Amino acid sequence: MSAGDPLTLYDAVLSSRLLLGTARYPSPAILAEAIKASGCEVVTVSLRREAGGSRAGESFWRLIRDLGVRVLPNTAGCRTAKEAIATAQMAREVFGTNWIKLEVIGEEDTLQPDVFGLVEAARALSDEDFRVFPYTTDDLVVAERLLDAGCRVLMPWAAPIGSGRGINNAFGLRALRAHFPGVPLIVDAGLGAPSHAAAVMELGYDAALLNTAVALAGDPVSMARAFALSVEAGRKGYLARPMTPRDFAEPSTPVIGHAFDESA
Amino acid sequence: MRLDPFYLIVDDASWLPKLLPIGVRFVQLRIKDRDESDIRWQARLARDLCKACGAQLVVNDYWRIAIDEKCDFVHLGQSDLDAADIQALRAHGVRFGVSTHDDAELHRALSLAPDYIALGPIYPTLLKQMAFAPQGLEKIGIWKKRIGETPLVAIGGLTPERARAVLEAGADSACVVTDILRSEDPEARTREWIEATQDWRDRSLAR
Numbered sequence: 001m002s003a004g005d006p007l008t009l010y011d012a013v014l015s016s017r018l019l020l021g022t023a024r025y026p027s028p029a030i031l032a033e034a035i036k037a038s039g040c041e042v043v044t045v046s047l048r049r050e051a052g053g054s055r056a057g058e059s060f061w062r063l064i065r066d067l068g069v070r071v072l073p074n075t076a077g078c079r080t081a082k083e084a085i086a087t088a089q090m091a092r093e094v095f096g097t098n099w100i101k102l103e104v105i106g107e108e109d110t111l112q113p114d115v116f117g118l119v120e121a122a123r124a125l126s127d128e129d130f131r132v133f134p135y136t137t138d139d140l141v142v143a144e145r146l147l148d149a150g151c152r153v154l155m156p157w158a159a160p161i162g163s164g165r166g167i168n169n170a171f172g173l174r175a176l177r178a179h180f181p182g183v184p185l186i187v188d189a190g191l192g193a194p195s196h197a198a199a200v201m202e203l204g205y206d207a208a209l210l211n212t213a214v215a216l217a218g219d220p221v222s223m224a225r226a227f228a229l230s231v232e233a234g235r236k237g238y239l240a241r242p243m244t245p246r247d248f249a250e251p252s253t254p255v256i257g258h259a260f261d262e263s264a
Numbered sequence: 265m266r267l268d269p270f271y272l273i274v275d276d277a278s279w280l281p282k283l284l285p286i287g288v289r290f291v292q293l294r295i296k297d298r299d300e301s302d303i304r305w306q307a308r309l310a311r312d313l314c315k316a317c318g319a320q321l322v323v324n325d326y327w328r329i330a331i332d333e334k335c336d337f338v339h340l341g342q343s344d345l346d347a348a349d350i351q352a353l354r355a356h357g358v359r360f361g362v363s364t365h366d367d368a369e370l371h372r373a374l375s376l377a378p379d380y381i382a383l384g385p386i387y388p389t390l391l392k393q394m395a396f397a398p399q400g401l402e403k404i405g406i407w408k409k410r411i412g413e414t415p416l417v418a419i420g421g422l423t424p425e426r427a428r429a430v431l432e433a434g435a436d437s438a439c440v441v442t443d444i445l446r447s448e449d450p451e452a453r454t455r456e457w458i459e460a461t462q463d464w465r466d467r468s469l470a471r
Contacts, residue, residue, distance in 0.1 A: 048281040078285065086285030086317050093316035094309065 005239065007206055009042075009153055009184055010099070010131040012070060016041045017201070018231045019072070019186065020224065021211025028063050030220050035067055038224035043069050044101050044209065046076045047091045072133060074101035079114070081121035088125050100125060101133045101155070101188075111161040115142045119149055126150025135188050138172030140179055147183065154180065155188035155209065158200060162212045164192025167199055177204045194223075194230035201234025202242065265359075267380060267415045268320075269431055269464035270457050271439040277306040277313070282451060283444075284317040287458045290437065292339055294324035307333045322361065331356045337379065342369050350376055361417065364407075365396040374411065382439065383407050385420025386430055390442050401433045408434035424453075424460035431464050 007014045019042045025031035035043060045064060064071060073091035078084040081104060088100040104121055106114025113136055122132045126149055134146050138156045146154060156176055159165035167173060168190065177185060187200040188209040197208045208231055217223035268290035274280065275294060284291070293310045295303050307321075307329050314321040314336075322337035323330040327348045330338035337359045340348050345362065353360055359379035364370045373381050388398050398420065408416050418435035427438035438461065447453035 077282070082287070083285035087281065089316040090281055090284065090313045093312040 005235070007184065009133075009207075012042075014041045014070075016228070017207040017235055018197075018228050019044065019207060019209040020214060021209070022046075022060075022064065023211055024215040025220060026215075028060065031215075032063055032067060033221045034214055034224035035069060037221045038214070038228045040224075040228070041069055042072050043067070044072045044074045044211070045095070046074050047087060047094060048075075048077045070099075071095050071097055072099050072101050073097065074135075075103045075121075077105070078103060079105055079117075081117040081124070084117070084121040085124050088121075088130060089128075092130070098129055099131045099133065101135060103135045113137060113157075115139065115145075118142075119145045122146055122151050123149035133186070138169050138176055140172075140175060143176055143180065147180070153184045153186065155186045157189040158187045158196065159190025161189040163190050164213055165190055166192055166196035170199075170203070173200065173203055173205070194226045197227050198230040198234035198237070201231055202238050204238050207231070265379065265415065267417065267437040269437050269461040270427070271417055271419075271437045272444060272454070272457075273324075273439060273441040275441075275445065277310045279445070279450070280310055280313045283454050284313055284319055286451060286454045288317075288454060289319045290322070291319055292322040292324055292337075292439075294339075294441075300326070300329070304329050304333065307335060311335050327353060327358070327360070330358050334358075337361060339363070339382070340378075342372070345372065345376070365399075370407070370410065374414075378414065380415040380417050380436070381407070381411050382417040382419055383435075384418065384439075386418050387421025387426060389420040390446075401429060404430055404433040404435050424456045427457065427460050431461065 007017050016039050018038055018040045020035060020038055020040045021044045022031055023046060025034065043064065073095050075084040075087040078087055084102060084104045091100060092098055102118060102121055102125065104114045104117035105111050115136060118134055118136060122134050125132050132151045133153050133155055134151050135155050136142055136146060143154050156173060159168040184206045186207040186209050187205050191197050191208060191210045192213050200208055210227065214220050214224045214227060271290045272283065272288050273292040273294050277293060291314060293307060295306060303326055307323050311321050311333055320336040322339050323335045324339045325344050327338045331352060335358060338353065339361045341363045361380040361382055362373040362376065362378045363382045364373050365384065383399060383403065385396065386399050404418055415436040417437045417439050418430040419439035422430065422438050422440050423443050430438050440457065444450050444453045444457065
């Protein structure tokens with residue numbers, strides 16, 4: 001992404017608008033290559049999954065550290081505000097960052113956020129000086145509550161985690177964007193193909209966060225690059241202000257006069 | 265000093281991010297058959313995780329690591345007592361607990377003025393072949409009378425229901441390994457343990 005269009009998330013100024021998760025890759029080497037190919041500067045890590053006191057856990061963390069990317073620990077797997085708060089506190093201790101991707105899961109089949117627990121935990125953590133990145137739905141009122149609670153970034157879903165369905169509710173995402181023009185909005189979860197990422201960026205979203213779409217692709221490294229390009233394409237398209245769609249054709253090649261409009 | 269009435273033993277630090285957030289406050293890291301650098305790394309990680317959650321960490325056996333890594337406690341079996349430097353532990357503010365199974369072991373433990381005494385196995389245990397028959401609940405009252413103010417930990421074959429029984433019988437804390445770590449759903453089982461011991465936690469806060 002161009003140097004002239006930085007993304008500010010709390011205290012960080014970033015040039016990449018793609019954030020990647022680090023779970024489910026075929027191997028640590030592929031994970032590392034995919035992150036490099038994507039050019040992403042922020043990766044999410046799960047303390048609950050990766051703590052592995054064993055050597056595997058240790059080498060995972062060393063690998064992430066060596067990549068020189070910023071770490072966004074998450075509270076994946078937490079089902080109550082209390083669990084999420086304790087996990088966040090552990091993550092701060094272990095990873096040395098006050099950034100936290102806050103997930104409070106309310107329903108097992110859809111992994112839908114428990115937005116009540118989410119708001120509660122977001123408030124408690126913001127009060128403890130955490131920088132909270134809440135994984136939420138596209139509900140506008142919940143978004144308001146999260147901002148009241150101290151969040152300065154919102155991360156609504158496109159579709160359920162790992163579903164790869166793309167945007168389920170374009171109307172809802174568009175309404176959020178229109179309602180919170182100054183708040184960084186990151187689509188988190190549900191993207192499956194690069195075109196989905198381009199679509200959310202064209203809606204004016206500030207960034208996209210994904211994991212499964214890259215990790216479970218046939219070629220994760222190429223897919224990571226593809227997502228990076230599509231995020232950039234979508235962003236540039238949004239900034240360039242797309243033309244207004246019409247119901248009828250309009251010839252793109254003038255049948256008379258000049259190819260360029262000289263009336264001005 | 266009061267111990268939390270629920271004392272969890274884990275065999276790997278990777279359990280902690282899952283189980284600490286549920287409300288575990290007193291946890292022992294007991295790792296066997298790993299090289300010392302791995303155990304040290306795990307102890308350091310466990311210490312940080314426990315600190316963040318307001319839990320106390322007990323390192324089993326490796327008393328030098330407990331000192332170096334500034335852990336809260338070390339747990340010593342009778343066979344560890346010969347090698348452990350009790351004076352060094354005290355000098356560094358590392359508290360220690362000692363396992364006991366019979367009168368002779370209790371005498372020896374009491375002579376060291378430990379920070380808790382463990383009695384086991386209360387019930388038959390699945391985890392290891394024990395040289396001692398199950399002690400039964402009556403022994404808890406006898407032990408408690410003899411050790412006075414020193415906190416008593418009961419271990420061996422416990423479940424949430426049995427935990428209530430041992431606490432009722434006079435133990436200060438009920439210790440568990442298998443019932444949680446080999447459970448189908450360790451997180452749910454941990455919740456049951458915390459609920460089963462909540463009355464004693466409330467009482468100890470009230471004091």
